[in-house]
Amino acid sequence: MPPFDVPEGDPFGPHNLPYGVFSLAGSDHRSVGVRLGDHVLDAGAAAVELGSPYATLLARTSLNPLLAAGRTAWSDVRRALTAWVTVPAHRESVAPLLHPLSEVTLHLPFEVADYVDFYASENHARNVGRIFRPDAEDSLTPNWKHLPIGYHGRAGTVVVSGTDVVRPAGQRKAPADPAPVFGPSVRLDIEAEVGFVVGTPSAMGTPVPLGDFRDHVFGLCLLNDWSARDLQAWEYVPLGPFLGKSFATSVSAWITPLDALEDARVAPPTRTHPLLPYLDDTSEDPGGYDLRISVAVNGHVVSAPPFSTMYWTAAQQLAHLTVNGASLRTGDLYGSGTVSGASDGERGSLLELTWNGRDTLELPDGKRTFLEDGDVVTLTAWAPGPDGTRVGLGEVTGRIAPGA
Numbered sequence: 001m002p003p004f005d006v007p008e009g010d011p012f013g014p015h016n017l018p019y020g021v022f023s024l025a026g027s028d029h030r031s032v033g034v035r036l037g038d039h040v041l042d043a044g045a046a047a048v049e050l051g052s053p054y055a056t057l058l059a060r061t062s063l064n065p066l067l068a069a070g071r072t073a074w075s076d077v078r079r080a081l082t083a084w085v086t087v088p089a090h091r092e093s094v095a096p097l098l099h100p101l102s103e104v105t106l107h108l109p110f111e112v113a114d115y116v117d118f119y120a121s122e123n124h125a126r127n128v129g130r131i132f133r134p135d136a137e138d139s140l141t142p143n144w145k146h147l148p149i150g151y152h153g154r155a156g157t158v159v160v161s162g163t164d165v166v167r168p169a170g171q172r173k174a175p176a177d178p179a180p181v182f183g184p185s186v187r188l189d190i191e192a193e194v195g196f197v198v199g200t201p202s203a204m205g206t207p208v209p210l211g212d213f214r215d216h217v218f219g220l221c222l223l224n225d226w227s228a229r230d231l232q233a234w235e236y237v238p239l240g241p242f243l244g245k246s247f248a249t250s251v252s253a254w255i256t257p258l259d260a261l262e263d264a265r266v267a268p269p270t271r272t273h274p275l276l277p278y279l280d281d282t283s284e285d286p287g288g289y290d291l292r293i294s295v296a297v298n299g300h301v302v303s304a305p306p307f308s309t310m311y312w313t314a315a316q317q318l319a320h321l322t323v324n325g326a327s328l329r330t331g332d333l334y335g336s337g338t339v340s341g342a343s344d345g346e347r348g349s350l351l352e353l354t355w356n357g358r359d360t361l362e363l364p365d366g367k368r369t370f371l372e373d374g375d376v377v378t379l380t381a382w383a384p385g386p387d388g389t390r391v392g393l394g395e396v397t398g399r400i401a402p403g404a
């Protein structure tokens with residue numbers, strides 16, 4: 001039997017240990033927690049109980065102090081936590097500090113500093129190009145293979161999994177319409193993505209090279225970049241997405257440390273164009289991650305996007321994000337871009353799954369093109385772990401509430 005009664009094969013066993021922030025029923029005190037099976041360990045209380053020097057990082061109300069402490073501290077804390085939940089001598093101290101997940105409220109685990117979102121899936125970019133620019137000679141824009149395209153999102157509307165998403169209102173105008181109209185979006189969509197969480201800051205004026213990625217990025221989470229396609233289509237030329245995406249971005253409550261994903265590292269797809277030196281990762285360690293994502297609408301799986309197909313890696317995105325001298329802050333979050341594989345069943349947005357509403361998705365409760373009020377979208381994922389195990393990522397779920 002694995003330590004502390006976690007069933008063999010549980011994707012949230014002691015090989016995983018993602019971090020979150022929780023409170024107990026009837027209390028508004030927030031604590032840093034670590035997930036173990038279907039329980040959450042009060043990591044701060046455990047650190048205090050065991051006299052650990054890491055109490056200063058864990059007995060806090062958000063992950064920010066731990067994020068800011070840097071890579072050596074991240075490894076040391078993870079080693080200590082692993083011992084606390086596996087060494088039998090700690091069992092008596094630690095067991096009372098494990099709370100069933102069903103009895104806690106999970107919160108946004110860190111203070112989001114800046115939020116940006118990329119566009120790193122070649123399949124997604126080509127699908128979008130074919131849908132919106134059907135007459136273009138190439139479905140990719142001329143810059144796509146030369147730099148990871150991104151836009152600045154809205155940090156203040158990043159919400160934790162489980163938060164309702166209110167259908168946004170705004171302007172829309174189809175090409176044939178004589179004038180724009182205002183009202184609730186009628187093309188509300190999802191984007192299945194992975195979010196990367198920056199821990200160690202960087203100085204303004206100093207780019208972060210590819211090889212320093214793991215010194216700065218603490219971990220990753222699932223991310224849903226909710227998108228109002230009708231608002232987006234009317235507003236995005238020439239400066240990119242704005243109100244069509246800034247109303248809400250959902251992240252999972254659990255941040256999986258990169259140290260838990262060593263066995264999931266894979267080489268990205270073969271590069272078809274030469275890269276400028278600051279993006280050239282041919283001599284670097286593999287920068288891709290093999291994450292198997294699943295997208296469900298009202299509990300019905302509609303897609304299985306493979307993260308290993310992403311053309312641009314998170315390390316390249318970080319290098320590009322800072323190459324102009326822009327600094328990083330603790331809590332910066334960047335999204336990978338919609339994850340879409342090569343086949344129809346691997347597309348990470350309804351835009352692609354229904355080809356902008358031309359086709360319908362068959363759900364047990366009816367047909368869909370875009371999301372209806374009351375729909376619940378849930379992203380889950382796992383990655384290969386050590387010795388044939390699976391590393392589970394925390395789910396990100398959200399329900400569409402009617403707009404005003």
Ligand code: MN
Pocket residue numbers: 117118191193225335337338
């Ligand atoms: Mn996106």
